Amino acid sequence: MSNVKTRFAPSPTGRMHVGNLRTALYSYLIAKHAGGTFMLRIEDTDQNREMEGAVDIIKRTMQETGLIPDEGPDNPGTVGPYVQSERVKAGIYMKYAKMLIEKGEAYYCFCTQERLDSLRREVDGKEIMMYDKHCLHLSKEEIEANLKAGKPYVIRQNVPNEGTTKFEDEIYGTIEVPNEELDDMVLIKSDGYPTYNFANVVDDHLMGITHVVRGNEYLSSAPKYNRLYKAFGWEVPTYVHCPLITDEEHHKLSKRSGHSSFEDLLDGGFVSEAIVNYVALLGWSPEDDREIFSLQELVENFDYHRMSKSPAVFDMKKMRWMNGEYIKAMNPETFYERAVPEIRKVVTKDLDLKKIADMVKTRIEVFPDIDDMVGFFEELPEYDVSLFQNKKWKVTPEKAKKVLSDLLPLLEAQQDWSNDALYEVLKTYSQSEEVKPGFTIWPVRIAVSGKQVTPAGATEIMEVLGKDESLLRIHVALDRYLSDF
RNA sequence: GGUUCCUUGGUCAAGCGGCUAAGACGUCGCCCUCUCACGGCGAAAACAGGAGUUCGAUUCUCCUAGGAACUACCA
Numbered sequence: 001m002s003n004v005k006t007r008f009a010p011s012p013t014g015r016m017h018v019g020n021l022r023t024a025l026y027s028y029l030i031a032k033h034a035g036g037t038f039m040l041r042i043e044d045t046d047q048n049r050e051m052e053g054a055v056d057i058i059k060r061t062m063q064e065t066g067l068i069p070d071e072g073p074d075n076p077g078t079v080g081p082y083v084q085s086e087r088v089k090a091g092i093y094m095k096y097a098k099m100l101i102e103k104g105e106a107y108y109c110f111c112t113q114e115r116l117d118s119l120r121r122e123v124d125g126k127e128i129m130m131y132d133k134h135c136l137h138l139s140k141e142e143i144e145a146n147l148k149a150g151k152p153y154v155i156r157q158n159v160p161n162e163g164t165t166k167f168e169d170e171i172y173g174t175i176e177v178p179n180e181e182l183d184d185m186v187l188i189k190s191d192g193y194p195t196y197n198f199a200n201v202v203d204d205h206l207m208g209i210t211h212v213v214r215g216n217e218y219l220s221s222a223p224k225y226n227r228l229y230k231a232f233g234w235e236v237p238t239y240v241h242c243p244l245i246t247d248e249e250h251h252k253l254s255k256r257s258g259h260s261s262f263e264d265l266l267d268g269g270f271v272s273e274a275i276v277n278y279v280a281l282l283g284w285s286p287e288d289d290r291e292i293f294s295l296q297e298l299v300e301n302f303d304y305h306r307m308s309k310s311p312a313v314f315d316m317k318k319m320r321w322m323n324g325e326y327i328k329a330m331n332p333e334t335f336y337e338r339a340v341p342e343i344r345k346v347v348t349k350d351l352d353l354k355k356i357a358d359m360v361k362t363r364i365e366v367f368p369d370i371d372d373m374v375g376f377f378e379e380l381p382e383y384d385v386s387l388f389q390n391k392k393w394k395v396t397p398e399k400a401k402k403v404l405s406d407l408l409p410l411l412e413a414q415q416d417w418s419n420d421a422l423y424e425v426l427k428t429y430s431q432s433e434e435v436k437p438g439f440t441i442w443p444v445r446i447a448v449s450g451k452q453v454t455p456a457g458a459t460e461i462m463e464v465l466g467k468d469e470s471l472l473r474i475h476v477a478l479d480r481y482l483s484d485f
Numbered sequence: 486g487g488u489u490c491c492u493u494g495g496u497c498a499a500g501c502g503g504c505u506a507a508g509a510c511g512u513c514g515c516c517c518u519c520u521c522a523c524g525g526c527g528a529a530a531a532c533a534g535g536a537g538u539u540c541g542a543u544u545c546u547c548c549u550a551g552g553a554a555c556u557a558c559c560a
Contacts, residue, residue, distance in 0.1 A: 011560050046559055109558095116558090123486040128556055130487095154558055172490070181488050181556085189558040196560045220489045220555045243491085250552065278497095281509090285498055289508045308498080311553065315496045318510040328523075362523045373521095390520090423519075441519045449520095457519040 004036030006211045008062075008069070009200065011043040012054030015261035016061050018314060019215060019245040019253045022279045026242055027213040028067045029280075029302040036210075040072030041203060042083040045193045061262050064272045066295045079207040084199050093194035096202050096232070097155045097187050105231040106187055109135040109156045110146050131156065131184045155188040157198075157224065165223040169239045171307050172216075177223045185224060197221065201228045204237060213240045216311075217252065240304055243283045244311040253314060260314065269342075269367030270319070274326040278319050282312040292325060324365035335361055342370040347378045355464050359456040376449045377464060380473050383450040385481045393439040400443035401482040404474055406433075407444065411474070417467045422459040447477035 008024040010016065016024075031038040040062065044050055055073075062068065071077035081087055100106035111134060120129045136158060138146075146153065159165075159182040166176035187198035194202070204212055219241050229236045245253050253260050265275050273294065280298050281291065284307045293301065327335065339357040347356065356377065360370050375381070388400040395403075410425055430440045445451075445458035448470055454461060462470040 009560090013560080043560070049559060113558090121486095123556095126486085126556080128486080130556080175489070177488065183556075186558050191558075193558085195558070200560090215554095216490075217554055217560090223489095241490095244554070246553080248496085252554070281497065283497095287499095289499085291497095291509060310491050312498090313496060315510070318497065321510055360522095363521070392520095426519085438519060445520060451520085453521045455521070459519070 004031055004034040004210050005039060005208050006031040006036065006213055007039040007041050007204070007207065007209050008067070009041040009043050009203075009214075010058050011046065011049070011196075012051060012058060013046075013049045014051050014054055015057060015263045017253050017261045018265075018275070018279050021061065021065065021262050021275070022245060022282060023213060023215055023242055024062065024067050025065070025276060025280060025298075026240070026284070026302075026304065026307070027211075029298055030211055030213060030240065030304050032299040033302045033304075037070045037077075038067070039077070039207065039209070040069035040082065041207070042073060042085075043196060043199065044083060044085045045088070045189075045196065045199055047191070047193070057263065064266075065262070065276050066272075084194070084203070087199075087203070088193055092206070093188060093199060093202055094192065097194070097198065100157070100187070100228075100231055101155065103231060104158065105227075106155050106157050107136050108138070108143050108147070108153050109184075109186075110138070110151050110153050111135060129183075133158075133184060136184075152190040154186045154190050156184040157187055157228065159184055159224065159227060165227055167222055167226040167236070167239065169219070169222070169241050170304065171241055171243075171309055172219065175219065175222065177220065182224050182227075185221075197224065198228070201225050205229070205232070205234045209237055211238045211240055213242065216241045216244050240307075242307065243309055245279075245282055246311050246313050248313055248315075250311065250313065265319075269369070270323045271326050271338075274319075274323040277326075278322045282314065283308055291322070320365040327364060327367075328362055330361075332358065332361075338367060339370060342367045343374055346371055346375040349378055351377055351466075352464055355460075359460070363455050373455045376451055376454070377461075380476060381450040383446070383481070387446045387450075387452055388443055388482070390442045393436065393442050395439060395442045397482055397485045399439075400446070401478065401485045403440055403443045404447060404478055404482070407440070408471070408474060408478075411467075411471060414467070417463060417470075419457070419460045419463045422462050423457075426459065443477075444474075447474045 006027040008027045010020055010024070028038045042055055042058070044055075059074070069075070071079070071082065073082045076082060081090065087093065097106060101108070115134070116129070116131075119132060120127055122128075135156070159179055161180045163179050164176050165179055165182065166174055168174055185197050186195050188194055222239060222241070226236060247253055247260070262275060266272065276295060277293050280293060280302075284302065284304075286293075286301050286306070336354060336357045339360065340353055343353055343356055347353070356374055360373055363373065364370055385397050388395060388397045407426070407429060410429060414421070414425055426440050426444065427437050430437045433440070441458045445454060445461070448458060448461050448465065465473070
């Protein structure tokens with residue numbers, strides 16, 4: 001057992017978008033590849049943004065993706081509690097914040113919202129604010145008096161205005177930031193809750209996290225966290241910042257961007273293994289050309305030193321391709337189970353669903369693709385007579401009419417309505433007429449399906465449709481669509 | 486605006502001083518074929534620009550340009 005310990009620390013604000021999912025995945029992989037521990041911590045320090053049921057979504061997502069935490073709210077280890085609101089109640093954060101005040105690394109701030117607002121200014125349409133250290137200069141007496149008077153306060157980190165702060169990231173190397181750029185960020189909010197900035201440092205240390213894996217949006221604030229570790233005299237963890245995942249406009253994926261959450265993808269007919277697999281390859285590549293990886297195979301192969309720095313666009317096309325690969329690799333039973341509900345949306349008749357499922361398996365990328373493909377089994381769609389036209393086989397409506405009229409008595413006499421037998425009938429007829437089988441089959445396909453493109457051969461379709469329905473459809477073609485020719 | 490990071494085909498990416506610059510998705514073509522798909526074969530398509538360092542830069546350094554992230558009592 002190695003001593004590597006990572007954590008996934010989401011805040012329960014809704015569905016999990018794929019950027020978060022990938023962070024969780026990389027965090028898991030780094031721990032598991034090293035034989036270490038993977039932990040889940042819930043960061044619910046913002047009561048305003050918290051969403052009912054979001055914790056369940058997180059847990060369910062981790063369950064479905066296989067990213068099972070070794071420690072977490074449901075299976076506590078020795079460093080709990082694993083939910084930050086519970087840690088607040090235990091007084092953990094306040095205790096450490098006060099330690100920082102004693103060291104002069106933090107201070108009480110009693111500034112009102114109005115005063116803070118007055119510090120705000122707008123640049124390029126964006127509002128920016130830098131705290132002016134006003135309360136740093138309060139005397140001991142003033143602070144005491146304010147506290148006694150019950151004035152609301154926050155606790156801020158005290159960052160000097162000179163010098164620079166640097167830290168090491170495993171992916172990005174040394175990052176150095178001038179201190180004057182570092183705001184005196186709030187550590188403890190006026191409601192007594194810690195901010196992410198503070199809770200995260202305290203918890204990661206207390207919970208023994210060795211590798212902090214998180215999104216690259218924290219890269220520029222990481223120096224501030226480093227100052228906190230140093231102020232406490234704690235060992236700084238290994239940082240692994242992951243490159244961003246963006247939409248096709250190259251903007252960070254956010255909850256607002258739509259079909260980008262794990263659950264949205266599941267709803268859209270993607271399988272979770274494919275999602276995990278695809279997302280793993282956004283920002284990391286193996287040594288060889290392999291692209292299909294199970295979670296276990298990822299654990300074996302994942303070396304975080306091969307992570308890339310540049311942001312990656314989430315490409316729905318490739319995601320779909322990969323999902324198609326997983327669908328094709330599914331065993332027929334599993335596929336059948338997942339396909340039936342989709343087929344049932346459009347086919348209510350008592351047909352052989354197993355055969356229909358087999359037809360679509362290599363033709364879809366995502367389950368809802370099935371809908372458009374098999375609707376004609378339920379009901380013959382309206383179609384245009386021009387569909388009978390085919391340049392490759394040189395079929396015209398006139399010729400189609402002859403073929404179908406010729407075939408009708410042969411098919412009516414046909415007993416064995418299996419695909420093979422039916423194909424024989426068509427082939428034999430073609431030979432006697434001295435035409436290619438394709439010439440004969442084309443009109444049959446149109447008549448029987450009302451479509452030029454079908455997920456199966458014409459005779460397979462007839463087999464599923466059954467004799468009565470097939471003949472009925474050929475009659476419809478002759479009487480309704482081809483009567484004028 | 487400031488700070489930080491990023492920059493190989495449309496997209497994901499390999500490359501870690503010397504290569505005809507991999508591979509995958511997508512696109513296009515051909516083959517297979519009872520249409521479509523699957524499968525097979527093939528094609529088009531990239532080192533942002535400029536200075537250095539070097540015998541030699543996609544690879545190292547600097548500058549420019551472009552993009553992104555951050556800049557909250559959100560995480």
